[in-house]
Amino acid sequence: xxxxxxxxxxxxxxxxxxxxYREWRRGSxxxxxxxxxxxxxLVIVAIFFGVPLIWLFxxxxxxxxxxxxxxxxxFGSLEYAYGAFQxxxxxxxxxxxxxxxxxxxxxxxxxxxxxxVTVPAGYALAIAxxxxxxALLWATLILMMTPVNALVLPMFMELHTLGLTNSAWAxxxxxxxxPFGVYLTFVYYKTVMPRDLIDAAxxxxxxxxxxxxxxxxxxxxxxxxxxxxxxxxAMWNNFFMANTLIxxxxxxxxxxxxxxxxxxxxxxxxxxPWSQRSGIRRAEAALLGVITVLPVALVFLFSQRxxxxxxxxxxxxx
Amino acid sequence: MTANSVASTSGVQTAAxxxxxxxxxxxxxxxxxxxxxxxxxxxxxxxxxxxxxFSKFExxxxxxxxAGFSNFVTAYxxxxxIPALKNVLSFVALTVPIGVFGAVFLALLMHATRxxxxxxxxxxxxxxxxxxxxxxxxxxIFLLDPMIxxxxxxxxxxxxxxxxxxxxxxxxxxxxxxxxxxxxxxGWIAIFYGALNGLSKExxxxxxxxxxxxxxxxxxxxxxxxxxxxxYMLITMFTQSMQIVVEPSLIASATYGDSPVxxxxxxxxxxxxxxxxGGNFGLSATIALLQxxxxxxxxxxVITKTDYxxxxxxx
Numbered sequence: 081x082x083x084x085x086x087x088x089x090x091x092x093x094x095x096x097x098x099x100x101y102r103e104w105r106r107g108s109x110x111x112x113x114x115x116x117x118x119x120x121x122l123v124i125v126a127i128f129f130g131v132p133l134i135w136l137f138x139x140x141x142x143x144x145x146x147x148x149x150x151x152x153x154x155f156g157s158l159e160y161a162y163g164a165f166q167x168x169x170x171x172x173x174x175x176x177x178x179x180x181x182x183x184x185x186x187x188x189x190x191x192x193x194x195x196x197v198t199v200p201a202g203y204a205l206a207i208a209x210x211x212x213x214x215a216l217l218w219a220t221l222i223l224m225m226t227p228v229n230a231l232v233l234p235m236f237m238e239l240h241t242l243g244l245t246n247s248a249w250a251x252x253x254x255x256x257x258x259p260f261g262v263y264l265t266f267v268y269y270k271t272v273m274p275r276d277l278i279d280a281a282x283x284x285x286x287x288x289x290x291x292x293x294x295x296x297x298x299x300x301x302x303x304x305x306x307x308x309x310x311x312x313x314a315m316w317n318n319f320f321m322a323n324t325l326i327x328x329x330x331x332x333x334x335x336x337x338x339x340x341x342x343x344x345x346x347x348x349x350x351x352x353p354w355s356q357r358s359g360i361r362r363a364e365a366a367l368l369g370v371i372t373v374l375p376v377a378l379v380f381l382f383s384q385r386x387x388x389x390x391x392x393x394x395x396x397x398x
Numbered sequence: 399m400t401a402n403s404v405a406s407t408s409g410v411q412t413a414a415x416x417x418x419x420x421x422x423x424x425x426x427x428x429x430x431x432x433x434x435x436x437x438x439x440x441x442x443x444x445x446x447x448x449x450x451x452f453s454k455f456e457x458x459x460x461x462x463x464x465a466g467f468s469n470f471v472t473a474y475x476x477x478x479x480i481p482a483l484k485n486v487l488s489f490v491a492l493t494v495p496i497g498v499f500g501a502v503f504l505a506l507l508m509h510a511t512r513x514x515x516x517x518x519x520x521x522x523x524x525x526x527x528x529x530x531x532x533x534x535x536x537x538x539i540f541l542l543d544p545m546i547x548x549x550x551x552x553x554x555x556x557x558x559x560x561x562x563x564x565x566x567x568x569x570x571x572x573x574x575x576x577x578x579x580x581x582x583x584x585g586w587i588a589i590f591y592g593a594l595n596g597l598s599k600e601x602x603x604x605x606x607x608x609x610x611x612x613x614x615x616x617x618x619x620x621x622x623x624x625x626x627x628x629x630y631m632l633i634t635m636f637t638q639s640m641q642i643v644v645e646p647s648l649i650a651s652a653t654y655g656d657s658p659v660x661x662x663x664x665x666x667x668x669x670x671x672x673x674x675x676g677g678n679f680g681l682s683a684t685i686a687l688l689q690x691x692x693x694x695x696x697x698x699x700v701i702t703k704t705d706y707x708x709x710x711x712x713x
Contacts, residue, residue, distance in 0.1 A: 153548055227686045309585070
């Protein structure tokens with residue numbers, strides 16, 4: 081039988097393979113064949129998600145004609161991309177920069193308020209002893225189901241009465257109290273704070289405040305990660321309410337500005353005369369798409385660090 | 399902590415006849431800001447919309463509660479209503495199971511083993527959700543043109559040679575399902591992955607010691623432990639799918655000639671149309687009410703069957 085030398089000892093080939101296989105299983109948790117199948121499936125799905133993004137990032141380098149004539153994933157030219165960037169920044173006296181700043185300011189402020197409101201509320205719904213807990217959960221759920229177009233006119237009238245329409249607070253306040261985050265937080269605390277953990281804390285002498293401050297809040301690290309990327313994305317891409325509650329061009333958010341710019345110039349349609357006159361074509365529209373994606377991507381990468389492994393690991397010893 | 403303070407925490411009187419100390423329940427303090435905001439920016443406008451559904455609108459001005467049920471009759475007997483309802487229900491029937499199954503499957507697959515690939519994959523899956531609506535349409539206009547799309551080799555064997563061959567009245571619902579999966583699955587995968595990371599390491603190790611292989615661990619241990627999140631996704635996806643409006647509106651504006659998507663393809667489009675063209679907010683409010691009722695019925699079924707609101711600590 082063929083033999084190999086491993087760590088200074090003669091071993092049969094089969095023994096070496098079996099040893100390698102055991103090491104692999106111990107390290108990764110699944111066999112090598114299953115690992116390869118796993119990687120294949122995940123990579124195929126990644127191609128479905130990634131190729132359109134690659135197309136988006138390459139589109140600003142190509143003219144309308146090149147987008148049709150060249151291969152879909154071919155690179156155009158850096159000069160064209162730079163020209164597209166200049167045309168975009170020159171559009172309407174640099175309004176795109178204003179829109180970007182507006183989005184960062186509105187969404188950043190709404191996120192801070194949302195986290196401060198949502199985490200305690202979700203904790204209370206999952207853990208605290210409060211009357212009307214189920215009613216609040218049902219109300220939250222019903223609100224999640226209510227179509228935005230049903231709320232737009234009442235919301236407009238209410239904010240108009242408060243003198244807040246066509247201002248940053250018209251978007252910041254409703255976004256800060258959106259129900260989706262509270263429901264997710266309720267689900268999170270329901271899962272990560274079992275009865276045993278709470279009983280153990282109370283036996284150790286924790287009152288309700290200490291339970292929240294010393295256990296509930298530290299456990300919220302993963303939750304903050306989840307809320308940050310999911311709510312940030314939803315708020316950043318909010319179109320309908322943002323389009324209705326704010327109508328001044330300098331106060332618009334970036335996604336609304338993109339929508340207005342693309343529909344106003346007809347940039348998506350080829351050889352559109354308005355598009356040619358304004359200098360905004362498909363390359364510029366794609367570049368706007370890239371600019372819109374980048375902040376969400378950065379926030380996502382940052383929030384991934386907060387999705388730590390097993391926040392309650394070691395908290396309970398059976 | 400002393401025994402007395404523990405006793406006061408549990409609300410027990412320490413001696414008969416002594417006045418109970420007033421104790422502020424922390425839960426009410428924590429829930430207060432959200433409750434106020436929810437009433438102001440959620441419940442209030444919703445109730446207002448409900449009043450609108452029973453109101454007349456003349457010259458754009460509401461005459462509150464003067465319409466009785468006439469708005470409901472007008473909206474639900476409109477010739478566009480049933481086709482819009484059918485379109486939305488067929489979209490929901492496809493997108494919810496595909497979305498939920500796809501996201502859960504991919505999250506479990508990623509979590510099966512720890513490697514650097516996971517972080518890269520999560521980012522790739524998530525980024526499409528960051529693309530705003532009108533740019534998403536630009537992407538798909540190119541992706542669904544068999545002659546210029548990088549996926550053209552998948553479409554040309556079907557005899558499709560132009561975008562109009564791919565996006566037809568018969569296939570448009572599948573196009574919307576594809577766009578919805580592309581733009582939303584990544585966020586859910588990231589949430590499920592975060593939930594899987596939050597599972598107790600001891601439970602997973604105990605299952606492996608008991609002999610679970612990776613598949614058994616994923617299906618019989620991890621999946622039930624994240625079921626609360628899966629139900630949350632089910633309810634949210636059902637709700638959001640019922641309200642589809644961005645994809646059909648943008649595809650309609652970006653396709654040439656005889657568009658396969660009418661301005662009334664979905665219920666939300668019909669409602670927006672009635673609102674903006676007819677100036678009758680009451681009509682659009684009745685359609686919104688129907689959507690809320692349908693979603694609520696589905697949610698009630700799911701929540702009551704699964705005891706969803708019960709926690710380890712509270713009933």
